[in-house]
Amino acid sequence: MIDLIKVSKTYPPDVQALTDISLTILKGEIVYLTGMSGAGKTTLLRLISRMEKPSKGMVDVAGFDLAKLPQDKIHLLRRKIGMAHQDFKLLSDRTVSDNIAIAMEVLYTPRSTIERRVRDLLDLLDLSHKYATRTGELSRGEQQRVAIARAVANAPEIVLADEPTGNLDNETTARVMDLFHRLNRTGTTLLIATHDTTLYRAGKDRVIELRFGRLRPSEHTEAGVQVSDEKTSPPIIEEV
Ligand SMILES: Nc1ncnc2c1ncn2[C@@H]1O[C@H](COP(=O)(O)OP(=O)(O)O)[C@@H](O)[C@H]1O
Ligand SMILES: [Mg+2]
Numbered sequence: 001m002i003d004l005i006k007v008s009k010t011y012p013p014d015v016q017a018l019t020d021i022s023l024t025i026l027k028g029e030i031v032y033l034t035g036m037s038g039a040g041k042t043t044l045l046r047l048i049s050r051m052e053k054p055s056k057g058m059v060d061v062a063g064f065d066l067a068k069l070p071q072d073k074i075h076l077l078r079r080k081i082g083m084a085h086q087d088f089k090l091l092s093d094r095t096v097s098d099n100i101a102i103a104m105e106v107l108y109t110p111r112s113t114i115e116r117r118v119r120d121l122l123d124l125l126d127l128s129h130k131y132a133t134r135t136g137e138l139s140r141g142e143q144q145r146v147a148i149a150r151a152v153a154n155a156p157e158i159v160l161a162d163e164p165t166g167n168l169d170n171e172t173t174a175r176v177m178d179l180f181h182r183l184n185r186t187g188t189t190l191l192i193a194t195h196d197t198t199l200y201r202a203g204k205d206r207v208i209e210l211r212f213g214r215l216r217p218s219e220h221t222e223a224g225v226q227v228s229d230e231k232t233s234p235p236i237i238e239e240v
Helices: 041-048 071-078 096-105 111-126 141-152 170-185
Strands: 001-009 014-023 030-034 054-061 079-084 158-162 189-193 207-209 214-216
Touching: 001 041, 014 041, 014 189, 014 214, 030 041, 030 170, 041 054, 041 158, 054 214, 079 141, 096 111, 096 141, 111 141, 111 170, 141 170, 158 170, 170 189
Parallel strands: 030 189, 030 207, 079 158, 158 189
Antiparallel strands: 001 014, 001 054, 207 214
């Protein structure tokens, strides 16, 4: 689903953000991308969503060779990807429901489906009471959840989540992880950038680590704390 071969990224004039990254992520995998601040996590996600171009190497996502993907075809790639940005990128003067609905409106999803999914997602993320609030008036933790809801609204083939729980408490983190696991069970591939070692499950999840822009297999998988994926919530994802 995601293939990188010897990818490097240099930001002008000479910031070497990523060096010689080769990585294959299969359809249906959940992969946790860890590493210190500045290690290159966000840059890697931005290369996969074609928000940045690599300086060297090949990036292949959902069957698209991104080097050969013309500007007027990028929407075909973006349709397959939902990205929750580290800095949210919400429309601050629009409501919570508008921000989530927009992702579906661009795909001409019927109004009734949009309405139902927005409500289900907000319920799942404990945000129903903010349905009509402008996102500029939300706390960072609330904005973060809206960004996640928007990213997953179309049940895309790939979800890229950049520090998705950075502003959340334990209970809300568990809700977000529950949502991600639900999506994953329906076949969505997830790449989750995080430095929270409690997100991944001991011995179960694939964890890769960036250090100063280079990839190395992580050794702290056993540090993970179990996050339940068996909690009950509305069957929003299974329906799709
Ligand atoms: N747009 C940019 N222009 C210049 N340097 C950047 C830009 N974005 C990121 N960097 C640099 O690239 C490196 C990796 O950054 P980033 O991918 O944001 O890491 P992380 O997400 O792991 O904190 C850092 O040294 C950062 O300062
Ligand atoms: Mg980052």
